[in-house]
Amino acid sequence: MAERILRVNMTTLSGAFEEVPAPWVGLGGRALTSAIVAKEVPPTCDPLGKHNKLIFAPGLLAGTPCAQSGRLSAGAKSPLTGTIKESNAGGTAAQNLARLQIKALIIEGMPTDDSQFYGLRINKDGVEIAEEQALVGKGNYEVISTLMQRLGQKIGVLTIGPVGEMRMSAANISVRDPDGNIRSHGRGGLGAVMGSKKVKFIAIDDANGPGVAIADPEKFRSAAKTFAKAILEHPVSGEGLPTYGTNVLVNVLNEAGGLPTRNFRTGQFEGHDKISGETMRETIVKRGGKPKHGCHAGCIIQCSQQYVDEKGEYITSGFEYETIWGFGANCCIDELDTIAYADRMMDDIGIDSIEAAVIIGVAMEAGIIQFGDGPGTLGLLKEIGQGTPLGRILGNGAASVGKAYGITRVPVVKGQGIPAYDPRSVKGIGVTYATSTQGADHTAGYAVATNILKVGGFVDPLKNDGQVELSRNLQIATAAIDSTGLCLFVAFPALDIPETLVAIIDMLNAKYSLSLTGDDVIGLGKQVLKTEHAFNNAAGFTKHDDRLPEFFAEDPCAPHNVTWTMSDEEIDEFWNF
Amino acid sequence: MQITTKLFASFRIGRFAAMPQSWPAGATVRQVVDQLGIPEGELGIVLINGRHVELGERLNEGDTLSLFPLVGGG
Numbered sequence: 001m002a003e004r005i006l007r008v009n010m011t012t013l014s015g016a017f018e019e020v021p022a023p024w025v026g027l028g029g030r031a032l033t034s035a036i037v038a039k040e041v042p043p044t045c046d047p048l049g050k051h052n053k054l055i056f057a058p059g060l061l062a063g064t065p066c067a068q069s070g071r072l073s074a075g076a077k078s079p080l081t082g083t084i085k086e087s088n089a090g091g092t093a094a095q096n097l098a099r100l101q102i103k104a105l106i107i108e109g110m111p112t113d114d115s116q117f118y119g120l121r122i123n124k125d126g127v128e129i130a131e132e133q134a135l136v137g138k139g140n141y142e143v144i145s146t147l148m149q150r151l152g153q154k155i156g157v158l159t160i161g162p163v164g165e166m167r168m169s170a171a172n173i174s175v176r177d178p179d180g181n182i183r184s185h186g187r188g189g190l191g192a193v194m195g196s197k198k199v200k201f202i203a204i205d206d207a208n209g210p211g212v213a214i215a216d217p218e219k220f221r222s223a224a225k226t227f228a229k230a231i232l233e234h235p236v237s238g239e240g241l242p243t244y245g246t247n248v249l250v251n252v253l254n255e256a257g258g259l260p261t262r263n264f265r266t267g268q269f270e271g272h273d274k275i276s277g278e279t280m281r282e283t284i285v286k287r288g289g290k291p292k293h294g295c296h297a298g299c300i301i302q303c304s305q306q307y308v309d310e311k312g313e314y315i316t317s318g319f320e321y322e323t324i325w326g327f328g329a330n331c332c333i334d335e336l337d338t339i340a341y342a343d344r345m346m347d348d349i350g351i352d353s354i355e356a357a358v359i360i361g362v363a364m365e366a367g368i369i370q371f372g373d374g375p376g377t378l379g380l381l382k383e384i385g386q387g388t389p390l391g392r393i394l395g396n397g398a399a400s401v402g403k404a405y406g407i408t409r410v411p412v413v414k415g416q417g418i419p420a421y422d423p424r425s426v427k428g429i430g431v432t433y434a435t436s437t438q439g440a441d442h443t444a445g446y447a448v449a450t451n452i453l454k455v456g457g458f459v460d461p462l463k464n465d466g467q468v469e470l471s472r473n474l475q476i477a478t479a480a481i482d483s484t485g486l487c488l489f490v491a492f493p494a495l496d497i498p499e500t501l502v503a504i505i506d507m508l509n510a511k512y513s514l515s516l517t518g519d520d521v522i523g524l525g526k527q528v529l530k531t532e533h534a535f536n537n538a539a540g541f542t543k544h545d546d547r548l549p550e551f552f553a554e555d556p557c558a559p560h561n562v563t564w565t566m567s568d569e570e571i572d573e574f575w576n577f
Numbered sequence: 578m579q580i581t582t583k584l585f586a587s588f589r590i591g592r593f594a595a596m597p598q599s600w601p602a603g604a605t606v607r608q609v610v611d612q613l614g615i616p617e618g619e620l621g622i623v624l625i626n627g628r629h630v631e632l633g634e635r636l637n638e639g640d641t642l643s644l645f646p647l648v649g650g651g
């Protein structure tokens with residue numbers, strides 16, 4: 001059976017399979033969501049209106065035995081940034097869709113009656129759209145456990161919490177992980193788009209589906225083996241990530257002076273040791289939690305973990321550096337348990353944990369609560385979930401809070417909160433924040449690897465030289481990786497061990513019976529970026545939006561006392577390819 | 578001269594997190610790393626006062642030397 005598209009129309013409450021149009025046949029993941037948004041969504045449309053579309057696409061290698069291949073891309077025009085958006089997440093849904101041979105799920109239109117929510121059930125025969133009452137207003141944990149009882153333990157689930165139902169711009173989309181816990185399409189407010197379509201959840205049942213076809217299974221198997229070997233051999237993916245998780249970066253960035261602290265005032269946090277990856281691992285092991293865990297079947301890196309309380313009861317999983325930085329250093333809360341409860345609450349109400357961290361930092365700047373106030377932070381998150389008037393100002397993003405309170409120290413680019421690396425002392429990532437088609441997004445071109453971690457060479461983080469080129473190369477490569485559905489952490493071995501990339505290309509060729517080369521893959525990455533950039537330009541963005549907030553150029557960041565000094569002309573060189 | 582050596586992640590196992598140490602003037606990073614019994618191949622990030630340096634770099638009075646194995650995240 002050939003791969004197909006499932007198109008769901010929420011105006012007519014109907015859906016059907018379609019053939020994949022020729023130009024989309026070779027695309028997957030981000031390449032496909034962005035191609036569909038670019039072709040079908042008017043760039044100037046209201047992100048929460050009927051003309052926007054929400055697209056889900058598994059990567060090109062989803063559902064195969066290839067390690068790390070279970071990431072799902074979600075795309076739309078973002079209500080947070082007004083740009084095109086691709087946000088990818090782990091969980092089981094990419095594999096569920098792939099086993100049904102669904103290359104993309106397109107949700108378009110919106111019901112005329114705004115008062116009713118719906119649940120979508122996808123299976124081998126298509127989609128059923130049913131009114132949903134019981135789960136409306138409920139948190140994501142309850143939605144997932146109820147749906148597993150209703151429809152079976154193995155179903156894939158995509159769901160929004162109350163924040164998405166209320167269409168706040170920082171709302172995320174949750175994905176069920178293999179243990180019934182939560183991973184998220186975090187950035188860019190895609191949960192609000194799903195809420196605007198009045199879709200509370202999407203359940204995916206792949207029972208008796210056609211399964212995943214591989215043209216040359218023998219060749220695929222051998223490439224998959226080489227790939228897995230490279231991942232396990234590289235010290236970062238084979239040892240560092242599974243042992244300490246991504247949170248090992250708290251101490252790295254603190255030592256290097258790039259850990260944004262007190263809403264981006266300085267680059268070092270006094271309480272760093274209390275929230276570090278080293279302390280977190282010790283705490284998890286002592287309390288009997290799981291220090292390593294994969295966000296989908298087939299993950300052999302296992303950067304995730306299950307964080308438990310003093311009695312050994314589960315609090316949260318997928319407890320990442322960016323969240324811990326955000327509520328830790330950025331909001332000056334030096335207690336891991338408080339941050340873990342915040343993480344759980346955010347997963348449950350359905351808000352992006354990076355945006356929320358930047359939101360709370362700006363709320364502290366505004367004096368709504370004090371820096372370091374843990375209980376106050378949990379209280380504000382609760383208000384967001386309840387949709388109080390203050391909660392809605394907060395839930396619409398850091399830029400919304402800055403405007404409401406007349407504040408200029410608002411770390412956002414194109415309306416999206418700047419994550420865990422100070423652009424003044426990690427200048428390569430500053431170029432990525434400025435130029436990414438997604439708004440400030442570290443994953444779009446992770447220059448931290450080469451600036452700070454010395455993976456893929458070294459470019460001095462405190463100098464401007466070489467940063468634009470570094471960010472450009474990384475953004476192109478990332479756009480390609482995001483299209484394969486591979487977890488971005490395969491970039492660590494890929495940057496240092498040449499066989500990694502060869503194996504990825506071999507797997508693509510074996511699956512689809514193609515003869516792609518490395519240049520084709522780079523070409524795909526370039527094409528994705530150009531498609532996204534053209535959409536943004538047509539939506540009204542210009543090079544003048546590729547800029548960091550003014551305070552980065554004015555206020556020096558300790559301990560290196562550096563400012564952002566990249567000229568506009570230098571930044572604009574980015575798009576010269 | 579007095580320097581402070583800080584170790585992170587797996588380098589702490591069986592060693593220490595932070596320790597003030599006395600070294601003769603002109604000592605290099607390599608000497609400190611050798612004395613700690615850390616194989617050079619395991620070194621990821623080497624910082625003096627928050628700046629990346631090579632193993633041959635000389636230490637000065639009051640410096641903080643931070644040593645990490647190859648780690649990553651994102």
Ligand code: SF4
Nearest residue numbers: 294295299301303487
């Ligand atoms: S390494 Fe982490 S993010 Fe990547 S697939 Fe595994 S658990 Fe998910």
